[in-house]
Amino acid sequence: MDESRMARTVSVSDGRMAIEGLSTGYVQDATRRFGLSASGLRFAGGFESRDGRLEESRRFLAEARVVDGALRRAGFEGETGAIGLTLRPLSQASEQPRLLLMLGYRDENGASRPFAEAFLAPAVFKALEADALSGLAQELSLSATTSLWIREEDRGRREGEPIDWYLGLDGDGRATQPARGFIETIEWRPRPLPVAVEIAPAPAPVPDAVHEAEEDWPETAAEQLGKINGSLRLLLLMLAFLLIIVAIK
Template sequence: MRSMSLGDGRMAIEGSSARYVQGSARRFRLKAAGLRFVGGFESRDGRLEDGQRILAEARVADGVLRRAGFDDEVGAVGLTLRPLPASSEQPRLLLMLGYREENGAETPFAEAFLAPAVFEALKADMLNGLADEVSLGATTNLWMREEDRDAPQAGPLGWYLAPGADGRAIVPARGFIDGIAWQPLAKPEPSATVEAAAAPAPAAAHEAGAEEDWREDGLEQLRKLNWSFRLLLLLLAFLLLIIAVK
């Protein structure tokens, strides 16, 4: 990897004319799907800790994520959502992005640390089928090209992870999560093909019409029977009235 240098709030990569800066007014946004819950406990420093987490596959929304000095885009990002320890006094939701080595290869990852109440609400909705997709926005220390600092809010934006000073590692980016939302999967609209297949054939339509006529005849007979029954009740009421008068 190529070496990196910092100066006057700008980052330069060896062999590249691009200059990178921080401090965008835009929020870095992730959208994730395929949520799955993992429970368990972990032992750290002789203490037993809650290891429950929610895993998902995320992608950058309204932009792309790259390693500074490289043109390749980061595709799917493995997202892990964890609850902050109950004893933590951290009032903010945290996000960390970077690369980690898995099975001999470097893969992108994102970890979101949520307040226990937020994590429990998400877990409950997910287990009840009310949370299949998650989106979050964060203010981070990710880099961007200097010319993109004032890019319009509506357009896509390139975000960059910085290499280490020796050029051999990726420095994880960190930030505060400004908002998180989740929802169930949207039901697909029925296609024209399905509607065409559902349309009755002429013979079926004729049979349906005959059945509808039979139903109308049945309803007419039922109405006549109800009216006859009402007349009978009316006659009985008059007979009782006559008997009472006598």
């Protein structure tokens, strides 16, 4: 049976959410920050008609993942994978001093997909745009306080420990409700340079044997002259003997 079409009573009281048929309760923790990390930041521009007016549409798109945890839907199995992140500028006329974040699910091509939308102050969006066009903003991370839920048994987890975050349900438990929050920090950076692979130096040539056989050593000029002088002395000695023999005869 498709759980998404089952009517379930959902009650919310004193910051606690209970879903019919589930023993797990959910609570909200305003002191815990929800984090997203995004890569493949790319700019998209255009125009759209809104309330009979033509308005410029400028935004950044990226694929995001939850930092140190996962995003789930309360009452449903499984966790979201990649989250489609969109960053938009707030209206110039907006007096909202804070950066806003919305998370939820929307139907696309017959499938329900997770999304996150960040609404940035015009000055922040302009700085992001300038750095992105300069190649200085290819990855992005943000942290926010949100209306997402966590399981009651996870409330005691320390900051930085992996934790699952949950989107709530509407009153009859059929549809997922979006979560909203305020972005506390946002930063971007270029993609890290690939780590250079160190090439091992070529092995040093193996030296010839230090000690060679003496007979294999090349003869020096002095040694050759010594051998010649020895031969001449032997020849003169032989001539002297021959002269003595001739004189005797």
